Amino acid sequence: MFLSLARVSKLALQQFHRNLWLSIATISLLMLSLLSINLIIVLGAVGQAAKLAVQDKIDVSVYFKSKVDNEQVEEIRADLLKLNEVSAVEYIPKEGSLARFKERHKDDPVILESLQELNENPFGATLAVKAKDSEQYPRIIAFLEDAKYEDLIEEKNFDDHEFVIKKINALMRNIRTFGLTVASIFGLIAILVVINTVRVAVYTHRGEIGVMRLVGASNWFIRGPFLFEALIFSFTATVLTAAVVYLGFNFAQPYLNNLFEGIKLSLTSYYNSNAATIFGLQFLAIFFLTAVSSFFAVRRYLKV
Amino acid sequence: MINLHNVTKTYPPNTVAIKNVSFEVKPGEFVSIVGQSGTGKSTVMKLLIAEELATEGQVKIGGWDITRIRSAAVPALRRQIGVVFQDLKLLPSMTAYENVAFALQVVGAPSQRISEVVPQVLKIVGLEDKTDRYPIQLSGGEAQRVVIARALVHRPKLFLADEPTGNLDTLNTREIIDILTKINSFGTTVVLVTHNREVVNQLRRRVIAMDHGEIISDQENGKYTL
Numbered sequence: 001m002f003l004s005l006a007r008v009s010k011l012a013l014q015q016f017h018r019n020l021w022l023s024i025a026t027i028s029l030l031m032l033s034l035l036s037i038n039l040i041i042v043l044g045a046v047g048q049a050a051k052l053a054v055q056d057k058i059d060v061s062v063y064f065k066s067k068v069d070n071e072q073v074e075e076i077r078a079d080l081l082k083l084n085e086v087s088a089v090e091y092i093p094k095e096g097s098l099a100r101f102k103e104r105h106k107d108d109p110v111i112l113e114s115l116q117e118l119n120e121n122p123f124g125a126t127l128a129v130k131a132k133d134s135e136q137y138p139r140i141i142a143f144l145e146d147a148k149y150e151d152l153i154e155e156k157n158f159d160d161h162e163f164v165i166k167k168i169n170a171l172m173r174n175i176r177t178f179g180l181t182v183a184s185i186f187g188l189i190a191i192l193v194v195i196n197t198v199r200v201a202v203y204t205h206r207g208e209i210g211v212m213r214l215v216g217a218s219n220w221f222i223r224g225p226f227l228f229e230a231l232i233f234s235f236t237a238t239v240l241t242a243a244v245v246y247l248g249f250n251f252a253q254p255y256l257n258n259l260f261e262g263i264k265l266s267l268t269s270y271y272n273s274n275a276a277t278i279f280g281l282q283f284l285a286i287f288f289l290t291a292v293s294s295f296f297a298v299r300r301y302l303k304v
Numbered sequence: 305m306i307n308l309h310n311v312t313k314t315y316p317p318n319t320v321a322i323k324n325v326s327f328e329v330k331p332g333e334f335v336s337i338v339g340q341s342g343t344g345k346s347t348v349m350k351l352l353i354a355e356e357l358a359t360e361g362q363v364k365i366g367g368w369d370i371t372r373i374r375s376a377a378v379p380a381l382r383r384q385i386g387v388v389f390q391d392l393k394l395l396p397s398m399t400a401y402e403n404v405a406f407a408l409q410v411v412g413a414p415s416q417r418i419s420e421v422v423p424q425v426l427k428i429v430g431l432e433d434k435t436d437r438y439p440i441q442l443s444g445g446e447a448q449r450v451v452i453a454r455a456l457v458h459r460p461k462l463f464l465a466d467e468p469t470g471n472l473d474t475l476n477t478r479e480i481i482d483i484l485t486k487i488n489s490f491g492t493t494v495v496l497v498t499h500n501r502e503v504v505n506q507l508r509r510r511v512i513a514m515d516h517g518e519i520i521s522d523q524e525n526g527k528y529t530l
Contacts (some may be wrong), residue, residue, distance in 0.1 A: 018397070087372065145331045211393050214353075217410035219376070265466035 003293045008224035011208075012066040015229055019201060023233070026197040030237035030290075031244070033190030034282050038245050040179035042267060043276060045258070047175045049265040050170050051134065059090075060131075060140055061229040063097075064124035070094065072152065073125040080129055083143060085136035097123035116289040120158060124154060135169055194286075209301040221296050230290035245271065283287040305331045305462055305493040306352065311361030313347050321347040322517040331461070331494065334488045336496045336504050338528055339514035345497045348514075350471070351467045352495070355364055366461065375517055384447040386455030386463040386492075392447050394439040400426065400450045406483040407454045425453040428494045429483055444519040445476030452483055463487055466497045477503060 016023045064073055070093050080089045092100065098121050105111045107255060112254075115122070131137050203227075212222045249267045256265060271278065306329035314320045323346035329335050337345050347467060351363050352372045363371050376498055377398060394403050401422055408418045429449035439447050448468055455463065465484060467483040469477040475488050481503055488494045504527065505513055511526030521529065 003414065007409050008414075052506045055365055207393070209397060211406065213379075214382065214387055214393060215407035215410060216379040216381075216458070218379045219411055221412075 001262075006220060006225075008221065009228055011225035012228035015225055016232055017202065019204060022197065022201060023203075023229075026194070026201075026233050027237045027240070029190065029197070030195045030233060030286055031241050033186050033193075034237060034286065035244060036186040037183055037282060038241065038278075040183050043175050045267065045270050046265065047172050051172055054134070054168055058130075058134060058137070059138060060129040060144070061157045062129065062144060063157070064125040064126065064152055065154045066122055066124045067096070068124050068152045069267040073127065076126055076149065076152070080127065080140070080143070083140065085131050085133075085139050086129060087132040088130045090130075092126040092128070094121050094125050097126050097224055100126075109194055165222065176228055183225060190193035191289060194289050195297070198226070198230070198290060198293040199297040200302065201229070202294065206301050209298065213302065219302060222302065223295065226298055227291055230287060230294050233290050234283055234287035237286060238279055242275075242279050253302070305329050305333070306495070307362075307364040308348070308351070309362040309364075311351065311358045311363060313344075313351065313356060319446075320517055322514075325514075325517075325519055326361075327512055327519060327522060329493060331493055332488070332491050332497070333422060334494045334507070334510060335486070336507060336509060336511045336526075338498060338504055338516060340499060343512055343514040344517040345499075346466055347517075349387075349464055349495075349497055352462075352464055353385055354381055379411075383458050384460055384462065386452075386458065386460035386487075387450050388448070388455050388463075388465040388468045390467040392439070392451045394447060394450060394454075396439050399438055399445075400431055400435050400442065400453075402423040403439070403450055403528045404454045404457060407457050411458075421457055425456045426450075428456065428486070429453045429462055430479075443476070444472050447473065447477055448476070448480055448481065452480070452487075456487065461492060463492050463494045464497075465494070466495070467499070469498065469500055469503060474502075481507065501528040 073091065073093075077089050077091050080086050101123060102112065102115070118252075130141055131140055141156065146151065170178065209222055249271070255266065256267065306325050306327075308328075311325045312323050315321060325344070325348065337348060339345050345354065351358055352365065354370050359372070362369060365381065366384070367379070373381065375504070395406065398406060399453050404422045405418050405423060406420065413421075423432065423435070426435055429452050431446060431449055431453065434442065434446060437446075439450070443449065452465075454467070463484070468484070469480050472480065477500065484494055484496060485507070496503075496507075508527075509527050510522070510524050511528065513521040513526075513529065
């Protein structure tokens with residue numbers, strides 16, 4: 001068993017070496033396919049980070065009329081928290097709203113004087129509502145537009161953010177669609193190229209296959225070197241792709257930091273924490289593809 | 305050793321290669337199958353190594369019914385049969401020694417056995433001083449002798465040679481036939497497919513003659529009478 005494995009490995013390495021240029025071309029094409037997949041992963045990660053960063057700054061501020069007492073606002077807060085779409089609701093009582101206003105206009109004595117002349121707190125309570133996902137804000141707004149709240153709510157300031165959220169969601173959808181399209185095209189090209197490359201590799205070894213069959217080598221011994229070669233192709237392509245990806249990150253990180261000022265996005269950290277999954281799956285997918293291609297390519301030569 | 309009983313082989317859609325062929329070859333025999341091109345000689349060879357399966361009838365090798373042999377069992381059959389074809393099927397990137405050793409390597413033979421057996425069989429075919437030559441550096445007869453050596457490494461009980469002298473001159477033909485006779489003298493059953501009249505007549509062994517896919521004569525100490 002060990003002897004056969006050693007011989008299969010030796011034959012595979014011989015094949016790899018004898019068709020060096022074909023082997024290099026195969027690995028390069030596999031790398032291109034893997035790089036395109038990684039590009040899509042990176043775009044997704046960047047888009048997601050941008051979305052989360054903006055999302056974090058977004059909320060719907062609901063300003064209640066001053067006549068509405070705090071208990072009523074607490075009830076509405078409880079109702080909001082029951083919604084699936086809502087992740088948090090910050091409650092700022094009337095006094096808090098006044099304090100916030102004063103703080104915001106502490107450098108404007110005219111406003112502060114006018115406020116003093118009123119002799120009462122003109123502000124109502126405020127609720128700052130955060131959704132679980134930016135796409136869910138319209139549903140929260142719709143909930144607040146119910147007729148029973150109409151007399152209680154002075155103003156909702158979601159409109160300013162709505163545009164930004166729509167933009168981000170549209171951008172994310174576009175990135176996803178673009179990514180999937182590119183991945184599908186590259187995937188299809190990769191499959192065709194790999195199948196053809198393996199077929200050429202098998203074709204160049206049809207002599208050996210014929211002799212092996214003639215002298216009684218088992219089918220698995222004949223397939224072995226091609227499977228092992230597929231393993232070498234897949235492993236080398238994945239390792240080189242990982243190297244190129246990390247080099248690319250070092251190059252791109254300063255530009256990303258400038259682009260997303262204030263947003264913490266380290267692609268290296270993102271990849272480090274998901275490296276096993278990302279590259280493991282890519283390796284398995286490429287190996288599966290090359291192994292299946294070689295299985296079918298060899299099959300036609302197994303009849304001697 | 306070989307038993308064919310009413311064997312017919314039809315290729316789609318309806319080309320009959322051999323029809324109701326029956327013969328038996330006893331262990332240690334040397335049999336020549338003769339006939340013009342396209343008479344079904346090579347089809348018989350293909351049936352014996354399970355490259356093709358019979359459409360009708362029964363094929364037995366050493367008591368083993370291989371009429372409907374499973375694909376997975378074919379390697380086990382071929383390890384017991386030495387096969388030589390006119391197209392040598394030598395690997396050009398390997399030396400004579402490596403070509404012969406390859407046949408043992410791919411069936412998992414230990415390295416020690418390979419280093420013992422390969423020089424032995426190369427000596428039997430008289431190539432002990434040309435072991436490191438590549439096929440392109442060998443003459444037609446020498447290359448054919450490498451193929452014979454390769455077919456001998458499994459110490460087969462049955463040796464099949466399909467037109468082994470087809471591309472050779474008279475001198476090389478004589479040498480190859482001498483080697484086949486030598487192999488037969490070790491007790492190995494030899495089946496030679498040929499349309500070379502001189503070879504068959506000089507051998508003076510059993511001759512099975514085929515024409516249009518059928519056996520037309522089967523004679524001990526026969527001659528090429530077609």
